[in-house]
Amino acid sequence: MSIRYAILGFLSWKPFTGYELKKRFADALSFHWAGTSNQVYGALLGLHKEGAVTIEVIPQEKLPARKVYTITQKGRDELKTWLLGDPDLPAFRNLQRTRLAWTADLSDDELRTILTHYVQRLSDQIILYREQLRRGEESPARSSREILIWKRLGEASLAGYESELAWIESLKTELGL
Amino acid sequence: MSIRYAILGFLSWKPFTGYELKKRFADALSFHWAGTSNQVYGALLGLHKEGAVTIEVIPQEKLPARKVYTITQKGRDELKTWLLGDPDLPAFRNLQRTRLAWTADLSDDELRTILTHYVQRLSDQIILYREQLRRGEESPARSSREILIWKRLGEASLAGYESELAWIESLKTELGL
DNA sequence: CAAAGCATGTAAGCAGTTACATGATTGT
DNA sequence: ACAATCATGTAACTGCTTACATGCTTTG
Numbered sequence: 001m002s003i004r005y006a007i008l009g010f011l012s013w014k015p016f017t018g019y020e021l022k023k024r025f026a027d028a029l030s031f032h033w034a035g036t037s038n039q040v041y042g043a044l045l046g047l048h049k050e051g052a053v054t055i056e057v058i059p060q061e062k063l064p065a066r067k068v069y070t071i072t073q074k075g076r077d078e079l080k081t082w083l084l085g086d087p088d089l090p091a092f093r094n095l096q097r098t099r100l101a102w103t104a105d106l107s108d109d110e111l112r113t114i115l116t117h118y119v120q121r122l123s124d125q126i127i128l129y130r131e132q133l134r135r136g137e138e139s140p141a142r143s144s145r146e147i148l149i150w151k152r153l154g155e156a157s158l159a160g161y162e163s164e165l166a167w168i169e170s171l172k173t174e175l176g177l
Numbered sequence: 178m179s180i181r182y183a184i185l186g187f188l189s190w191k192p193f194t195g196y197e198l199k200k201r202f203a204d205a206l207s208f209h210w211a212g213t214s215n216q217v218y219g220a221l222l223g224l225h226k227e228g229a230v231t232i233e234v235i236p237q238e239k240l241p242a243r244k245v246y247t248i249t250q251k252g253r254d255e256l257k258t259w260l261l262g263d264p265d266l267p268a269f270r271n272l273q274r275t276r277l278a279w280t281a282d283l284s285d286d287e288l289r290t291i292l293t294h295y296v297q298r299l300s301d302q303i304i305l306y307r308e309q310l311r312r313g314e315e316s317p318a319r320s321s322r323e324i325l326i327w328k329r330l331g332e333a334s335l336a337g338y339e340s341e342l343a344w345i346e347s348l349k350t351e352l353g354l
Numbered sequence: 355c356a357a358a359g360c361a362t363g364t365a366a367g368c369a370g371t372t373a374c375a376t377g378a379t380t381g382t
Numbered sequence: 383a384c385a386a387t388c389a390t391g392t393a394a395c396t397g398c399t400t401a402c403a404t405g406c407t408t409t410g
Contacts, residue, residue, distance in 0.1 A: 002397060009279035019361050030278075032269045039398070041363060062406060064361045083280055084287060087295040088272040089302055092209045092337045095265040097330055101207075102186035103260055104323035110261060118264040125266055146281035148351060153274055156344050160269045163340065171329050175322065179369065196389050216370065218391060239378055241389045 003035055004043050008079040011053060011071035013140040018044055018067060029132055030157040044069055052078055094164075100171075112177040115168060122165040129158050180212055181220050185256040188230060188248035190317045195221050195244060206309055207334040221246055229255055271341075277348075289354040292345060299342040306335050 003025075010016055010024055018041050025035045047053045052075030056068045071079075096118055103111050139150035180202075187193055187201055195218050202212045224230045229252030233245045248256075273295055280288050316327035 006275055006278075009275075012279060012282075017361075018363090028278075031275055032271070034399070036399070036401095037361095037363065038365090038400090060361090064363095064405080066361070079279065080283075083276055083283065084291065087276075087291065087298050089298060090269070090271040090273065090337070090341055092267070092269070092334065094209070094267040096267065097333065098183055098186075098208055099260055099264070100326055101183075101205075101330060102189060102256065104320055104326055105189075106257075106260065114261065114264065121264050121266060143281055145352065149277055149281055149348070152344070152348050152351070153278060156274065157269065159340070159344075160267070163336070164267055167329070167333050167336075171326070174325060174329070194389075195391090196387095211371070213371070213373095214389095214391065215372095215393090237389090241377080241391095243389070 002043075003033070003039050004047060005079060005082045006031065006033075007040070007043055007047065008052065008071060008075050008082075011069060012076060012079060013142070015056075015068045015070040017069065021069075027132075027138070029129060030153045032157070047075065050074070050078075108177060111175065112172075115172045115175075115177060118168055119165065119172070122161055122168065126158065126161050126165065129161060133158060179220075180210070180216050181224060182256060182259045183208065183210075184217070184220055184224065185229065185248060185252050185259075188246060189253060189256060190319075192233075192245045192247040194246065198246075204309075204315070206306060207330045209334070224252065227251070227255075285354060288352065289349075292349045292352075292354060295345055296342065296349070299338055299345065303335065303338050303342065306338060310335060 006025070007021055010021055016024070018037070021044075022035070022037055022040045025031060025033055025040070044053065048055055048069075051072060053069045053071055056070065057065050058068060059065045099114070103114060106114070133154050139146060141147050141150075183202070184198055187198055193201070195214070198221075199212070199214055199217045202208060202210055202217070221230065225232055225246075228249060230246045230248055233247065235243045235245060237243060276291070280291060283291075310331050316323060318324050318327075
Protein backbone atom coordinates (compact mmCIF):
# COMPACT_ATOMS: atom_id res chain seq x y z
CA MET A 1 0.00 0.00 0.00
CA SER A 2 2.20 2.72 -1.11
CA ILE A 3 4.07 4.57 -3.70
CA ARG A 4 4.03 1.64 -6.13
CA TYR A 5 0.42 2.31 -6.94
CA ALA A 6 0.82 6.03 -7.28
CA ILE A 7 3.62 5.36 -9.74
CA LEU A 8 1.38 2.99 -11.67
CA GLY A 9 -1.26 5.70 -11.60
CA PHE A 10 1.00 8.26 -13.21
CA LEU A 11 2.24 5.73 -15.73
CA SER A 12 -1.36 4.93 -16.65
CA TRP A 13 -1.48 8.41 -18.19
CA LYS A 14 1.70 8.11 -20.17
CA PRO A 15 5.31 6.92 -19.87
CA PHE A 16 7.61 8.77 -17.47
CA THR A 17 11.19 8.61 -16.32
CA GLY A 18 12.06 8.18 -12.65
CA TYR A 19 13.16 11.76 -12.49
CA GLU A 20 9.88 13.03 -13.87
CA LEU A 21 7.91 10.86 -11.47
CA LYS A 22 9.86 12.23 -8.55
CA LYS A 23 8.89 15.72 -9.61
CA ARG A 24 5.28 14.76 -10.09
CA PHE A 25 5.15 13.53 -6.52
CA ALA A 26 6.76 16.67 -5.21
CA ASP A 27 4.28 18.79 -7.17
CA ALA A 28 1.18 16.82 -6.30
CA LEU A 29 0.78 18.47 -2.93
CA SER A 30 -2.46 16.68 -2.31
CA PHE A 31 -0.52 13.46 -1.90
CA HIS A 32 1.30 14.92 1.09
CA TRP A 33 4.22 12.79 0.34
CA ALA A 34 7.85 13.81 0.34
CA GLY A 35 9.08 10.77 -1.56
CA THR A 36 12.60 10.99 -2.81
CA SER A 37 14.67 9.29 -5.44
CA ASN A 38 15.36 6.39 -3.15
CA GLN A 39 11.78 5.27 -3.07
CA VAL A 40 10.90 6.11 -6.64
CA TYR A 41 13.87 4.34 -8.18
CA GLY A 42 13.52 1.45 -5.79
CA ALA A 43 9.82 1.03 -6.52
CA LEU A 44 10.42 1.22 -10.26
CA LEU A 45 13.00 -1.53 -9.94
CA GLY A 46 10.49 -3.69 -8.14
CA LEU A 47 7.73 -2.94 -10.64
CA HIS A 48 10.05 -3.88 -13.47
CA LYS A 49 10.99 -7.14 -11.83
CA GLU A 50 7.32 -8.05 -11.61
CA GLY A 51 6.66 -7.10 -15.18
CA ALA A 52 4.32 -4.25 -14.30
CA VAL A 53 6.42 -1.81 -16.32
CA THR A 54 8.85 -1.98 -19.23
CA ILE A 55 11.97 0.13 -19.54
CA GLU A 56 13.23 1.89 -22.62
CA VAL A 57 16.69 3.36 -22.30
CA ILE A 58 17.20 6.49 -24.34
CA PRO A 59 20.87 7.46 -24.47
CA GLN A 60 21.64 11.15 -24.43
CA GLU A 61 24.78 12.78 -25.67
CA LYS A 62 25.84 14.70 -22.62
CA LEU A 63 23.41 13.74 -19.88
CA PRO A 64 22.90 10.33 -18.29
CA ALA A 65 20.62 8.09 -20.32
CA ARG A 66 16.92 8.55 -19.63
CA LYS A 67 15.07 5.45 -18.61
CA VAL A 68 11.51 5.74 -19.76
CA TYR A 69 9.05 3.51 -17.94
CA THR A 70 5.88 2.29 -19.62
CA ILE A 71 3.08 0.47 -17.85
CA THR A 72 2.17 -3.01 -19.05
CA GLN A 73 -1.21 -4.70 -19.04
CA LYS A 74 -0.13 -6.51 -15.92
CA GLY A 75 0.62 -3.16 -14.31
CA ARG A 76 -2.79 -1.83 -15.34
CA ASP A 77 -4.45 -4.86 -13.82
CA GLU A 78 -2.56 -4.41 -10.59
CA LEU A 79 -3.53 -0.75 -10.44
CA LYS A 80 -7.19 -1.56 -11.00
CA THR A 81 -7.19 -4.27 -8.36
CA TRP A 82 -5.78 -1.76 -5.90
CA LEU A 83 -8.31 0.91 -6.84
CA LEU A 84 -11.18 -1.49 -6.24
CA GLY A 85 -9.72 -2.84 -3.01
CA ASP A 86 -10.80 -2.05 0.53
CA PRO A 87 -10.77 1.68 1.23
CA ASP A 88 -8.27 3.03 3.75
CA LEU A 89 -9.28 5.47 6.42
CA PRO A 90 -7.36 8.73 6.42
CA ALA A 91 -4.40 8.82 8.79
CA PHE A 92 -4.82 12.08 10.61
CA ARG A 93 -1.54 12.00 12.45
CA ASN A 94 -1.05 15.43 13.89
CA LEU A 95 2.04 15.81 16.01
CA GLN A 96 1.32 19.38 16.95
CA ARG A 97 -2.05 18.45 18.43
CA THR A 98 -0.35 15.73 20.40
CA ARG A 99 1.99 18.40 21.70
CA LEU A 100 -0.90 20.57 22.76
CA ALA A 101 -2.19 17.76 24.93
CA TRP A 102 0.59 18.41 27.45
CA THR A 103 0.69 22.19 27.44
CA ALA A 104 -1.90 22.93 30.09
CA ASP A 105 0.79 23.42 32.75
CA LEU A 106 2.78 25.97 30.80
CA SER A 107 2.61 29.67 31.52
CA ASP A 108 0.29 31.85 29.48
CA ASP A 109 3.26 33.32 27.69
CA GLU A 110 4.70 29.97 26.74
CA LEU A 111 1.37 28.61 25.55
CA ARG A 112 0.64 31.75 23.58
CA THR A 113 4.01 31.49 21.89
CA ILE A 114 3.41 27.90 20.88
CA LEU A 115 -0.02 28.67 19.46
CA THR A 116 1.19 31.76 17.64
CA HIS A 117 4.04 29.89 16.00
CA TYR A 118 1.72 27.16 14.89
CA VAL A 119 -0.69 29.70 13.44
CA GLN A 120 2.23 31.23 11.59
CA ARG A 121 3.43 27.95 10.13
CA LEU A 122 -0.05 27.02 9.02
CA SER A 123 -0.60 30.41 7.42
CA ASP A 124 2.67 30.16 5.54
CA GLN A 125 1.80 26.71 4.33
CA ILE A 126 -1.60 27.86 3.17
CA ILE A 127 -0.13 30.71 1.14
CA LEU A 128 2.34 28.33 -0.46
CA TYR A 129 -0.37 25.85 -1.17
CA ARG A 130 -2.72 28.41 -2.68
CA GLU A 131 -0.01 29.58 -5.00
CA GLN A 132 0.77 26.10 -6.15
CA LEU A 133 -2.91 25.37 -6.74
CA ARG A 134 -3.18 28.56 -8.77
CA ARG A 135 -0.19 27.61 -10.91
CA GLY A 136 -2.20 24.53 -11.62
CA GLU A 137 -1.36 21.12 -10.37
CA GLU A 138 -1.12 19.34 -13.68
CA SER A 139 -3.69 16.68 -14.01
CA PRO A 140 -3.82 14.98 -17.37
CA ALA A 141 -7.28 16.43 -17.89
CA ARG A 142 -8.35 13.67 -20.19
CA SER A 143 -11.99 14.02 -19.21
CA SER A 144 -14.26 16.39 -17.36
CA ARG A 145 -14.58 13.76 -14.67
CA GLU A 146 -10.85 13.64 -14.15
CA ILE A 147 -10.65 17.43 -14.05
CA LEU A 148 -13.36 17.55 -11.40
CA ILE A 149 -11.75 14.89 -9.24
CA TRP A 150 -8.32 16.54 -9.28
CA LYS A 151 -9.85 19.91 -8.57
CA ARG A 152 -11.69 18.58 -5.55
CA LEU A 153 -8.60 16.74 -4.34
CA GLY A 154 -6.58 19.93 -4.41
CA GLU A 155 -9.30 21.87 -2.63
CA ALA A 156 -9.72 19.22 0.03
CA SER A 157 -6.03 19.34 0.87
CA LEU A 158 -6.06 23.07 1.20
CA ALA A 159 -9.22 22.87 3.29
CA GLY A 160 -7.41 20.56 5.69
CA TYR A 161 -4.85 23.21 6.51
CA GLU A 162 -7.47 25.92 6.64
CA SER A 163 -9.68 24.12 9.09
CA GLU A 164 -6.68 23.35 11.26
CA LEU A 165 -5.89 27.06 11.27
CA ALA A 166 -9.44 27.99 12.18
CA TRP A 167 -9.43 25.40 14.93
CA ILE A 168 -6.23 26.59 16.52
CA GLU A 169 -7.31 30.22 16.33
CA SER A 170 -10.60 29.56 18.04
CA LEU A 171 -8.81 27.51 20.68
CA LYS A 172 -6.46 30.41 21.25
CA THR A 173 -9.41 32.72 21.78
CA GLU A 174 -11.15 30.32 24.11
CA LEU A 175 -8.02 30.07 26.20
CA GLY A 176 -7.97 33.84 26.48
CA LEU A 177 -4.70 34.13 24.61
CA MET B 178 9.85 13.35 17.34
CA SER B 179 7.67 10.56 18.37
CA ILE B 180 6.23 8.38 20.98
CA ARG B 181 8.96 9.19 23.49
CA TYR B 182 7.41 12.57 24.13
CA ALA B 183 3.89 11.32 24.37
CA ILE B 184 5.11 8.85 26.98
CA LEU B 185 6.80 11.65 28.88
CA GLY B 186 3.54 13.58 28.61
CA PHE B 187 1.53 10.82 30.26
CA LEU B 188 4.19 10.31 32.90
CA SER B 189 4.08 14.02 33.69
CA TRP B 190 0.62 13.36 35.10
CA LYS B 191 1.59 10.43 37.23
CA PRO B 192 3.60 7.20 37.10
CA PHE B 193 2.43 4.44 34.78
CA THR B 194 3.48 0.95 33.80
CA GLY B 195 4.26 0.10 30.17
CA TYR B 196 1.05 -1.81 29.97
CA GLU B 197 -1.02 1.11 31.17
CA LEU B 198 0.72 3.45 28.75
CA LYS B 199 -0.04 1.14 25.87
CA LYS B 200 -3.70 1.28 26.80
CA ARG B 201 -3.65 5.04 27.14
CA PHE B 202 -2.35 5.31 23.61
CA ALA B 203 -4.98 2.98 22.28
CA ASP B 204 -7.70 4.94 24.07
CA ALA B 205 -6.48 8.39 23.12
CA LEU B 206 -8.05 8.26 19.69
CA SER B 207 -7.05 11.82 18.96
CA PHE B 208 -3.44 10.67 18.73
CA HIS B 209 -4.32 8.46 15.79
CA TRP B 210 -1.61 6.14 16.76
CA ALA B 211 -1.81 2.40 16.95
CA GLY B 212 1.37 2.00 18.97
CA THR B 213 1.97 -1.44 20.31
CA SER B 214 4.03 -3.00 23.02
CA ASN B 215 7.08 -3.05 20.83
CA GLN B 216 7.33 0.68 20.64
CA VAL B 217 6.20 1.46 24.16
CA TYR B 218 8.56 -0.95 25.87
CA GLY B 219 11.37 0.01 23.55
CA ALA B 220 10.87 3.71 24.14
CA LEU B 221 10.69 3.21 27.90
CA LEU B 222 13.98 1.35 27.77
CA GLY B 223 15.56 4.24 25.93
CA LEU B 224 14.10 6.83 28.28
CA HIS B 225 15.45 4.91 31.24
CA LYS B 226 18.90 4.70 29.72
CA GLU B 227 18.92 8.48 29.37
CA GLY B 228 17.69 9.03 32.88
CA ALA B 229 14.41 10.59 31.82
CA VAL B 230 12.47 8.04 33.86
CA THR B 231 13.11 5.83 36.86
CA ILE B 232 11.80 2.31 37.26
CA GLU B 233 10.27 0.79 40.33
CA VAL B 234 9.69 -2.92 40.13
CA ILE B 235 6.70 -4.09 42.11
CA PRO B 236 6.60 -7.87 42.39
CA GLN B 237 3.21 -9.51 42.31
CA GLU B 238 2.32 -12.89 43.63
CA LYS B 239 0.90 -14.49 40.57
CA LEU B 240 1.32 -12.01 37.75
CA PRO B 241 4.56 -10.74 36.23
CA ALA B 242 6.13 -7.91 38.20
CA ARG B 243 4.79 -4.48 37.35
CA LYS B 244 7.39 -1.97 36.31
CA VAL B 245 6.21 1.45 37.32
CA TYR B 246 7.87 4.30 35.45
CA THR B 247 8.25 7.71 37.04
CA ILE B 248 9.40 10.81 35.18
CA THR B 249 12.53 12.56 36.46
CA GLN B 250 13.36 16.24 36.34
CA LYS B 251 15.50 15.51 33.31
CA GLY B 252 12.50 13.94 31.65
CA ARG B 253 10.35 16.97 32.50
CA ASP B 254 12.95 19.24 31.00
CA GLU B 255 13.09 17.18 27.85
CA LEU B 256 9.32 17.26 27.56
CA LYS B 257 9.21 21.00 27.98
CA THR B 258 11.94 21.56 25.41
CA TRP B 259 9.94 19.52 22.96
CA LEU B 260 6.71 21.37 23.71
CA LEU B 261 8.39 24.70 23.06
CA GLY B 262 10.18 23.47 19.94
CA ASP B 263 9.29 24.20 16.33
CA PRO B 264 5.71 23.26 15.53
CA ASP B 265 5.07 20.43 13.08
CA LEU B 266 2.57 20.75 10.30
CA PRO B 267 -0.13 18.10 10.27
CA ALA B 268 0.61 15.13 8.04
CA PHE B 269 -2.59 14.69 6.10
CA ARG B 270 -1.67 11.45 4.44
CA ASN B 271 -4.82 10.13 2.87
CA LEU B 272 -4.36 6.99 0.87
CA GLN B 273 -7.95 6.81 -0.23
CA ARG B 274 -7.79 10.25 -1.80
CA THR B 275 -4.65 9.19 -3.62
CA ARG B 276 -6.63 6.25 -4.92
CA LEU B 277 -9.37 8.50 -6.16
CA ALA B 278 -6.85 10.35 -8.28
CA TRP B 279 -6.71 7.44 -10.72
CA THR B 280 -10.36 6.43 -10.82
CA ALA B 281 -11.57 8.69 -13.60
CA ASP B 282 -11.31 5.88 -16.16
CA LEU B 283 -13.39 3.42 -14.23
CA SER B 284 -17.00 2.67 -15.08
CA ASP B 285 -19.76 4.48 -13.22
CA ASP B 286 -20.56 1.30 -11.37
CA GLU B 287 -17.01 0.73 -10.24
CA LEU B 288 -16.53 4.30 -9.14
CA ARG B 289 -19.83 4.33 -7.31
CA THR B 290 -18.87 1.17 -5.48
CA ILE B 291 -15.56 2.65 -4.36
CA LEU B 292 -17.18 5.83 -3.12
CA THR B 293 -19.98 3.99 -1.36
CA HIS B 294 -17.57 1.70 0.46
CA TYR B 295 -15.51 4.66 1.58
CA VAL B 296 -18.62 6.43 2.85
CA GLN B 297 -19.50 3.29 4.75
CA ARG B 298 -16.09 2.95 6.38
CA LEU B 299 -16.05 6.58 7.38
CA SER B 300 -19.54 6.38 8.83
CA ASP B 301 -18.61 3.32 10.86
CA GLN B 302 -15.52 5.02 12.16
CA ILE B 303 -17.48 8.11 13.13
CA ILE B 304 -19.98 6.08 15.12
CA LEU B 305 -17.17 4.30 16.92
CA TYR B 306 -15.43 7.54 17.58
CA ARG B 307 -18.53 9.28 18.90
CA GLU B 308 -19.13 6.45 21.30
CA GLN B 309 -15.61 6.54 22.61
CA LEU B 310 -15.80 10.31 23.08
CA ARG B 311 -19.03 9.89 24.97
CA ARG B 312 -17.48 7.29 27.25
CA GLY B 313 -14.98 10.00 27.97
CA GLU B 314 -11.41 9.97 26.88
CA GLU B 315 -9.77 10.29 30.25
CA SER B 316 -7.80 13.43 30.56
CA PRO B 317 -6.30 14.05 33.96
CA ALA B 318 -8.54 17.10 34.29
CA ARG B 319 -6.20 18.87 36.64
CA SER B 320 -7.38 22.27 35.51
CA SER B 321 -10.16 23.85 33.49
CA ARG B 322 -7.56 24.68 30.87
CA GLU B 323 -6.56 21.06 30.52
CA ILE B 324 -10.18 19.98 30.32
CA LEU B 325 -10.83 22.48 27.54
CA ILE B 326 -7.78 21.47 25.53
CA TRP B 327 -8.58 17.75 25.68
CA LYS B 328 -12.18 18.41 24.80
CA ARG B 329 -11.20 20.41 21.72
CA LEU B 330 -8.64 17.79 20.73
CA GLY B 331 -11.26 15.09 20.76
CA GLU B 332 -13.71 17.21 18.81
CA ALA B 333 -11.13 18.14 16.22
CA SER B 334 -10.34 14.51 15.54
CA LEU B 335 -13.96 13.64 15.08
CA ALA B 336 -14.41 16.68 12.86
CA GLY B 337 -11.65 15.39 10.61
CA TYR B 338 -13.59 12.24 9.83
CA GLU B 339 -16.83 14.15 9.49
CA SER B 340 -15.49 16.63 7.01
CA GLU B 341 -13.94 13.81 4.99
CA LEU B 342 -17.35 12.17 4.89
CA ALA B 343 -19.06 15.38 3.81
CA TRP B 344 -16.42 15.88 1.14
CA ILE B 345 -16.76 12.45 -0.35
CA GLU B 346 -20.54 12.65 -0.33
CA SER B 347 -20.58 15.94 -2.13
CA LEU B 348 -18.06 14.60 -4.64
CA LYS B 349 -20.30 11.63 -5.23
CA THR B 350 -23.21 13.91 -5.94
CA GLU B 351 -21.18 16.10 -8.26
CA LEU B 352 -20.11 13.06 -10.21
CA GLY B 353 -23.73 12.13 -10.64
CA LEU B 354 -23.35 8.93 -8.65
C1' DC C 355 30.46 32.44 -10.89
C1' DA C 356 26.80 30.38 -8.42
C1' DA C 357 22.45 28.24 -8.36
C1' DA C 358 19.03 25.49 -10.30
C1' DG C 359 17.85 21.83 -13.31
C1' DC C 360 18.66 17.27 -15.58
C1' DA C 361 19.39 12.45 -14.47
C1' DT C 362 20.88 8.65 -12.20
C1' DG C 363 21.43 6.28 -7.99
C1' DT C 364 23.33 4.40 -2.74
C1' DA C 365 23.55 4.13 2.45
C1' DA C 366 21.86 4.43 6.87
C1' DG C 367 18.47 4.83 9.97
C1' DC C 368 13.91 5.92 12.30
C1' DA C 369 9.03 5.07 13.00
C1' DG C 370 5.52 2.23 12.92
C1' DT C 371 2.86 -2.20 11.97
C1' DT C 372 1.90 -7.12 12.27
C1' DA C 373 2.58 -11.09 14.31
C1' DC C 374 4.45 -14.03 17.71
C1' DA C 375 5.55 -15.82 22.66
C1' DT C 376 4.41 -16.73 27.64
C1' DG C 377 1.36 -17.47 31.36
C1' DA C 378 -1.87 -16.62 35.11
C1' DT C 379 -6.66 -14.52 36.37
C1' DT C 380 -11.17 -12.98 35.82
C1' DG C 381 -15.54 -12.62 33.51
C1' DT C 382 -19.43 -14.58 30.25
C1' DA D 383 -15.10 -23.65 27.44
C1' DC D 384 -13.72 -19.29 25.53
C1' DA D 385 -12.54 -14.68 25.57
C1' DA D 386 -10.76 -10.79 27.74
C1' DT D 387 -7.56 -8.64 30.99
C1' DC D 388 -3.16 -8.27 33.29
C1' DA D 389 1.77 -7.96 32.22
C1' DT D 390 5.91 -8.55 30.07
C1' DG D 391 8.42 -8.75 25.95
C1' DT D 392 10.84 -10.33 20.84
C1' DA D 393 11.23 -10.74 15.63
C1' DA D 394 10.59 -9.43 11.16
C1' DC D 395 9.11 -6.25 7.99
C1' DT D 396 7.40 -2.00 5.46
C1' DG D 397 7.49 2.79 4.53
C1' DC D 398 9.56 6.81 4.65
C1' DT D 399 13.13 10.33 5.48
C1' DT D 400 17.76 12.35 5.48
C1' DA D 401 21.83 12.65 3.64
C1' DC D 402 25.21 11.52 0.39
C1' DA D 403 27.46 10.75 -4.45
C1' DT D 404 28.27 11.92 -9.41
C1' DG D 405 28.50 14.96 -13.22
C1' DC D 406 26.90 17.79 -16.99
C1' DT D 407 23.92 21.96 -18.68
C1' DT D 408 21.29 25.98 -18.45
C1' DT D 409 19.86 30.22 -16.30
C1' DG D 410 20.48 34.44 -13.51
